[in-house]
Amino acid sequence: MANIFLKIIDGTIPCYKIAENDDYLAFLDINPLAEGHTLVIPKNETDYIFDMNDESFKGLFLFAKKVALAIKKVVPCKKIGISVLGLEVPHAHIHLVPINSVYDIDFKREKIKFTPEEFQKIASEISALV
Numbered sequence: 001m002a003n004i005f006l007k008i009i010d011g012t013i014p015c016y017k018i019a020e021n022d023d024y025l026a027f028l029d030i031n032p033l034a035e036g037h038t039l040v041i042p043k044n045e046t047d048y049i050f051d052m053n054d055e056s057f058k059g060l061f062l063f064a065k066k067v068a069l070a071i072k073k074v075v076p077c078k079k080i081g082i083s084v085l086g087l088e089v090p091h092a093h094i095h096l097v098p099i100n101s102v103y104d105i106d107f108k109r110e111k112i113k114f115t116p117e118e119f120q121k122i123a124s125e126i127s128a129l130v
């Protein structure tokens with residue numbers, strides 16, 4: 001069965017899209033730790049990020065860099081933290097999380113709820129700057 005991120009890539013499951021090219025996609029995490037918490041994924045199916053070939057791996061991080069710079073312009077924060085877990089969804093992805101302290105990127109924290117309108121607004125604002 002296709003993993004949930006493949007369904008997001010093919011549009012079967014909707015997302016709040018931030019940016020996309022032929023190889024990578026960035027979209028808001030549906031259970032965010034912070035406003036603007038974004039996932040960046042390769043379109044090729046690979047579970048474990050360190051199984052990616054060097055070219056795709058570098059490309060993923062370069063794409064994530066562009067997205068992170070755009071998030072930082074929109075969401076007030078000290079830095080954009082990055083984290084790779086992959087314990088829930090078996091498709092390689094990078095979390096980009098606006099942070100002011102280490103607490104902000106603690107995945108044990110309660111997630112923040114946003115309305116669809118709030119998700120869409122932040123996605124549009126970030127997307128415009130990528």
Ligand code: 5GP
Binds near residue numbers: 029
């Ligand atoms: P991880 O695999 O890195 O442990 O966590 C997967 C992340 O994907 C979680 O932060 C979770 O909120 C997010 N996620 C899971 N399913 C969906 C989904 O259908 N849409 C979006 N936008 N995010 C999802």
